[in-house]
Amino acid sequence: MSRTPWYVGTMLALALVASGCSGGDDEEEPTGLEVPDGVTLNEGGTELDLGESATVAYPEDAEDATALTVTVTAVDTGDIADFSLFSLSEEDAASSPRYVRVTVVNEGPGTPGTTSLPIFAHTDDRTLLTANSIVGSFEPCPxxxxxxxxxxxxxxxxxxxxxxxxxxxxxxxxxxxxDAASAIRWTVPAPEDTPAPEE
Structure with a gap:
């Protein structure tokens, strides 16, 4: 599968289906959204640490928008062995899973109107990966x-x-x-260097 510097998703046969991604345009936050009292929207381009929250207008349509507070709480490295019961392509079988824990609070006044948010894993080669939604149960990442x-x-x-x-x-x-320029980003700490073995 070729990889591009924008949206990349993978398809896991029978068990995983790649979620759709949200295309971006250059519109600013919906002007028709009545932000609830005590709620402040974060500006596009805000950078956060894991565990910090951001509030955005979603979806971007002015009539349907609501304020959602999103918190990325953890990014865990999984084991491809977790997928032993799934049918994987050769490329997927050689991959390294990440499990991203997210909390979403609807601040109002509307509803999200969707079952998935445009949340991407931004890799060190400037690739954006879409999340794979799992059909059925999956204990490591429900x-x-x-x-x-x-x-x-x-x-x-x-x-x-x-x-x-x-x-x-x-x-x-x-x-x-x-759009990408106005994305809210949660910085993921680099993994600690593995100490060299003693001779």
Whole structure:
């Protein structure tokens, strides 16, 4: 599978289906959104640490927008052995999984209107990977879609699966509501260097 510097997804036969990605245009946040009292939207391009929250208008359509507070709480490295019961392509079988834990709170006044948010794994070769949604149960990273009718005040916890080439690392997790330049980014710490073995 060829890789591009933008949206890249993988298809895991029978068990995983690549989620759709949200295309971006240059529109600013919806002018018709009545932001609830006490809620402040983050500016595009905001950079955060894991565990910090960002609030965005979503979707970008002015009539349907609601304020969502998104928190990327953790990025865990999985084991491809976790997928032993799945039918994998040769390329997928050589990949390195990442499990991204996300919390989404609907601040109101509307509903998300979708079951997945445009959240990408931004790798160190400037590639954006889409999450793979899992059909059925998956204990290491339980699939939980965002309810399209998530009401104001409700919260959902998600775990998103990304399959990276074994030689790649995740630099950030990007929430891209409009375009890449205005993405909200959670910086992922580089893995600690492995000490050289003693002679």
């Amino acid at each position: 699939p939980t879609p965002v309810p399209a009718d998530l009401e104001a005040g409700e919260e959902i916890e998600q775990c998103l699966v990304y399959l990276l080439p074994a030689d790649r690392q995740v630099e950030s997790i990007d929430l891209q509501v409009t």
